Amino acid sequence: MSAPERLTVSVVGTGYLGTAHAAGMAQLGHDVVAMDVDAEKIALLSACELPFFEPGLGALLRKGVESGRLRFTTSYDDLAGAGAHFVCVGTPQAPGSCAADLRWVEAAFGELAARLTGPALIVGKSTVPAGTARRMAETVRRITGGDRVEVAWNPEFLREGHAVEDTLRPDRLVFGVETPRAEKVLREVYRPVIEEGCPVVVADYATAELVKVSANAFLAMKISFINAIAQVCEATGAAVLPLAEALGYDDRIGPRFLGPGLGFGGGCLPKDIRALYSCAGDLGLDEVAAFLRQVDVINLGRRDRVLALGRDLLGGSYAGARVCALGAAFKPNTDDVRDSPALAVASAAQAEGARVVVHDPVAVDGARRLRPDLVYADSILTAARGADLVLLLTDWTEFENLDPAVLSPVVRRRNMVDGRNLLIPARWRAAGWAYRA
Numbered sequence: 527m528s529a530p531e532r533l534t535v536s537v538v539g540t541g542y543l544g545t546a547h548a549a550g551m552a553q554l555g556h557d558v559v560a561m562d563v564d565a566e567k568i569a570l571l572s573a574c575e576l577p578f579f580e581p582g583l584g585a586l587l588r589k590g591v592e593s594g595r596l597r598f599t600t601s602y603d604d605l606a607g608a609g610a611h612f613v614c615v616g617t618p619q620a621p622g623s624c625a626a627d628l629r630w631v632e633a634a635f636g637e638l639a640a641r642l643t644g645p646a647l648i649v650g651k652s653t654v655p656a657g658t659a660r661r662m663a664e665t666v667r668r669i670t671g672g673d674r675v676e677v678a679w680n681p682e683f684l685r686e687g688h689a690v691e692d693t694l695r696p697d698r699l700v701f702g703v704e705t706p707r708a709e710k711v712l713r714e715v716y717r718p719v720i721e722e723g724c725p726v727v728v729a730d731y732a733t734a735e736l737v738k739v740s741a742n743a744f745l746a747m748k749i750s751f752i753n754a755i756a757q758v759c760e761a762t763g764a765a766v767l768p769l770a771e772a773l774g775y776d777d778r779i780g781p782r783f784l785g786p787g788l789g790f791g792g793g794c795l796p797k798d799i800r801a802l803y804s805c806a807g808d809l810g811l812d813e814v815a816a817f818l819r820q821v822d823v824i825n826l827g828r829r830d831r832v833l834a835l836g837r838d839l840l841g842g843s844y845a846g847a848r849v850c851a852l853g854a855a856f857k858p859n860t861d862d863v864r865d866s867p868a869l870a871v872a873s874a875a876q877a878e879g880a881r882v883v884v885h886d887p888v889a890v891d892g893a894r895r896l897r898p899d900l901v902y903a904d905s906i907l908t909a910a911r912g913a914d915l916v917l918l919l920t921d922w923t924e925f926e927n928l929d930p931a932v933l934s935p936v937v938r939r940r941n942m943v944d945g946r947n948l949l950i951p952a953r954w955r956a957a958g959w960a961y962r963a
């Protein structure tokens with residue numbers, strides 16, 4: 527990567543996305559000041575400590591801070607000198623609705639606009655419904671009283687667990703812009719990435735906003751598709767794993783995101799598909815809304831299905847059973863427990879009368895904060911001791927390598943529900959386990 531012209535950029539919101547983006551911008555050679563309203567997070571980041579688990583990001587953070595190119599603040603006033611400002615604040619599902627809650631985006635644009643006299647570019651990276659960028663541009667114009675501060679939308683596609691790689695070597699860059707000047711600034715910011723061959727799609731605001739939610743909706747749809755087919759397989763005695771393998775060999779389909787099981791969760795896919803069907807409904811596109819809603823319905827149904835498999839193995843009820851739940855994170859290589867299918871199933875089993883002990887390699891602290899009613903164990907064996915049922919809920923490599931010979935002596939009954947199709951069934955059955963997936 528050749529060094530770009532050294533720019534001063536700001537990043538607003540230092541969560542999963544903002545921290546990766548800030549460290550990535552420093553790695554590209556820019557001077558970065560990253561800001562968050564959460565003083566605790568900023569104190570940790572300033573001390574080169576990540577407030578969450580993300581492989582490889584700690585090293586990038588330290589490199590940025592030690593090079594003097596990356597610093598953190600809790601004050602918007604410290605951002606005024608930057609030429610490009612990336613807004614990375616949260617857009618969670620609004621309480622009591624399926625729509626995205628935009629109050630943090632609105633606050634960030636308002637605070638920035640009040641301090642910028644221009645020329646400057648405010649770049650939205652948060653995932654938002656179509657129409658938001660236009661509204662933010664109007665807000666900025668109103669507050670600044672002119673056109674010197676512009677707005678662009680540059681949605682982000684990084685995956686948790688792969689944030690560093692996805693930030694430095696994205697599959698594509700999408701620039702939602704209204705002027706050549708905004709496009710020029712974004713091309714300069716990302717010059718090293720573009721020079722390495724990353725495709726750039728330049729579009730209007732609404733298209734850029736929609737690319738992002740469509741990408742997540744498509745991934746969600748692919749997972750729900752294979753999970754719908756898994757139900758047909760169960761009803762007909764077919765096997766979904768070789769079926770998915772055979773589908774995946776078709777280049778037009780591809781093998782990724784065809785993993786059947788407990789389904790998708792996390793801070794993005796569920797809320798983004800809900801925001802999209804809510805938006806489609808508001809636009810009067812009822813059939814589109816119904817189509818997308820079904821992706822969510824099938825996905826949530828997977829949690830009930832895994833719960834039912836466990837109930838069956840326990841003879842019809844969770845009441846009084848000891849359950850070992852392996853996994854709390856919504857997927858492996860992250861400690862993120864937002865809308866985690868694993869925690870949802872563990873909590874539901876407990877609500878039906880089981881005593882559930884949860885183990886996760888990195889997500890126990892976050893899980894405990896969210897579900898303090900569950901019991902947590904710091905090892906697989908401690909979690910499994912005396913269990914009547916093991917529920918495998920997150921596909922961590924640690925769990926894939928589980929040995930029935932190690933687990934068998936510690937459990938009370940050999941019942942396994944493999945919610946992620948991770949284990950080799952014959953191996954567990956040969957060791958005397960009742961195995962369901």
Ligand SMILES: NC(=O)C1=CN([C@@H]2O[C@H](COP(=O)(O)OP(=O)(O)OC[C@H]3O[C@@H](n4cnc5c(N)ncnc54)[C@H](O)[C@@H]3O)[C@@H](O)[C@H]2O)C=CC1
Pocket residue numbers: 538539540541542543544561562563564567614615616617618630633634651652653654682683684685686793794
């Ligand atoms: N987590 C991910 O992998 C990805 C997230 N996104 C999108 O990025 C956005 C952020 O997501 P996450 O980083 O996961 O959320 P997060 O909740 O981890 O981080 C958001 C941060 O914004 C801060 N914040 C809230 N209001 C603020 C304000 N007015 N000024 C400054 N900081 C403020 C919060 O304190 C928090 O640290 C969302 O729209 C999400 O959909 C997009 C791609 C990937």
Ligand SMILES: O=C(O)[C@H]1O[C@H](OP(=O)(O)OP(=O)(O)OC[C@H]2O[C@@H](n3ccc(=O)[nH]c3=O)[C@H](O)[C@@H]2O)[C@H](O)[C@@H](O)[C@@H]1O
Pocket residue numbers: 653682683684685686687742745749782783784785786787788789790791792793794795856857858
């Ligand atoms: O907008 C976002 O925040 C991000 O959302 C997802 O990334 P992420 O939430 O990190 O997780 P994924 O790797 O996409 O997995 C999502 C969920 O799908 C599940 N999944 C994935 C693949 C599969 O075959 N089956 C399956 O159930 C995972 O267990 C997980 O719960 C997208 O992959 C990113 O491109 C996007 O930027």
